[in-house]
Amino acid sequence: MxxxxxxxxxxxxxxxxxxxxxxxxxxxxxxxxxxxxxxxxxxxxxxxxxxxxxxxxxxxxxxxxxxxxxxxxxxxxxxxxxxxxxxxxxxxxxxxxxxxxxxxxxxxxxxxxxxxxxxxxxxxxxxxxxxxxxxxxxxxxxxxxxxxxxxxxxxxSEPRSVPEGPSPQPSILNLPLIEKMIRALQNLQQSASGDTGEMPTLPPEVQDASFVKRVAGTSEAKNLTELMEKKCTSLLEYSSVLVRKIDDQHNLIEMLLACTQNQYEVLVEKEKKYEESKKKYQEATQILQCLVDIST
Missing domain, CATH: 1.25.40.90 (Serine Threonine Protein Phosphatase 5, Tetratricopeptide repeat)
Structure with a gap:
């Protein structure tokens, strides 16, 4: 794909x-x-x-x-x-x-x-x-x-291939996304540890344009051309690796933002339930106190 x-x-x-x-x-x-x-x-x-x-x-x-x-x-x-x-x-x-x-x-x-x-x-x-x-x-x-x-x-019409039963809700802790984010962090950490030495080394004759003036003969020019083509290919490959890593990091940042939003939704829901439970407890305490007063 x-x-x-x-x-x-x-x-x-x-x-x-x-x-x-x-x-x-x-x-x-x-x-x-x-x-x-x-x-x-x-x-x-x-x-x-x-x-x-x-x-x-x-x-x-x-x-x-x-x-x-x-x-x-x-x-x-x-x-x-x-x-x-x-x-x-x-x-x-x-x-x-x-x-x-x-x-x-x-x-x-x-x-x-x-x-x-x-x-x-x-x-x-x-x-x-x-x-x-x-x-x-x-x-x-x-x-x-x-x-x-x-x-x-x-x-x-009914949606295509939608399963029956409750669907994931933003107020439910999204464990699959958290697990995926952890795996992405681990992958980035592993790839970062192997970055040393990936950058292609460029000899002076490739970096210095004035070196071309010192080329003498067709054979030397051909060798320099082949060397430059090889180094350009290596740089393109390395650039592709960097692009993939940047994209992975971008996706990880977006997953972090999504997880943060999910955590916020869960927190709001829990706080709401806490306030409801606290209110019910206070009402039950008042009723209990009234019953005690009546019995005495």
């Missing part, structure tokens, strides 16, 4: 059309690069900021397909998209485009109905759109924006 390329993804996004075939095709391509989920989401948001409201609708359809059909393989896309959907909601609201806002609202209804994200997170996404924090009713045909009629199959 070819490696993930941001430039290729940007090109594919520019060619994306509002049809089920186009959306599903790019979604499947994206899901082949689960290990590059951070780069995928970053590029998606960067391009989402730039496109028109009409194109934003298509990008939202793509995110919907990736989220719903990527759950079986792991929670990477769920968690990483969760870090950018708040900004996406603000951008949709700022566009003042009713069709775009209606599209996003309907997707939020679908995600809530199918438990793609927890209710509290979805309610927070509704706020920029000017919606009250109330649970939405079941999605009806009348509530769907007109654009959806040309692309209804993607929203109305």
């Amino acid at each position: 070819a490696s993930f390329s941001r430039a290729v993804f940007v090109q594919k996004l520019s060619e994306l059309r509002i049809s089920q075939k186009s959306i599903v095709s790019l979604s499947r391509w994206v899901l082949e690069f689960r290990q590059n989920a951070g780069s995928v989401v970053t590029v998606w948001l960067q391009q989402f900021r730039l496109v028109t409201p009409g194109r934003k609708i298509i990008f939202l359809y793509l995110a919907n397909d990736v989220l719903q059909n990527g759950r079986r393989g792991g929670p990477e896309f769920l968690i990483l998209f969760a870090t950018v959907l708040r900004e996406a909601a603000r951008l949709v609201a700022r566009s003042r485009d009713e069709a775009c806002k209606a599209c996003f609202r309907t997707l939020l209804d679908i995600w809530q109905e199918r438990k793609v994200y927890i209710d509290e997170f979805i309610q927070n996404l509704r706020l920029p759109l000017g919606e009250p924090q109330t649970l939405p009713p079941t999605v009806t045909e009348e509530q769907r924006p007109p654009e959806k009629q040309t692309f209804g199959a993607i929203q109305e």
Whole structure:
């Protein structure tokens, strides 16, 4: 399988059309690069900021397909998209485009109905759109924006290959992603320890352009040419290694950000449960005290 390329993804996004075939095709391509989920989401948001409201609708359809059909393989896309959907909601609201806002609202209804994200997170996404924090009713045909009629199959049909049962939630500690991040850290540490001596050594005749003036004869020129070609090849190979390492480090940083976001979501959820438990304890203590007073 070819490696993930941001430039290729940007090109594919520019060619994306509002049809089920186009959306599903790019979604499947994206899901082949689960290990590059951070780069995928970053590029998606960067391009989402730039496109028109009409194109934003298509990008939202793509995110919907990736989220719903990527759950079986792991929670990477769920968690990483969760870090950018708040900004996406603000951008949709700022566009003042009713069709775009209606599209996003309907997707939020679908995600809530199918438990793609927890209710509290979805309610927070509704706020920029000017919606009250109330649970939405079941999605009806009348509530769907007109654009959806040309692309209804993607929203109305069941997602492809989505497993039954509860899906990973941002408020649940994401152990698989943490384990993957630890492995990535170990791999980087091992590769860093083997970096010594990888940089090709260049002889003076390759580094000093004035050395060419001292070349005497065709044979010597040919030897110098072969030496330079060999060293150029070595430098290109070493550059490729550096590019891969830089990409690995970039992905690791994005995984760290995702894990940080996940930890924050877990902390917020635990604090909420703690406050609820504390309140119930205080109420139970008051009731117990009343019972003691009555019995005496």
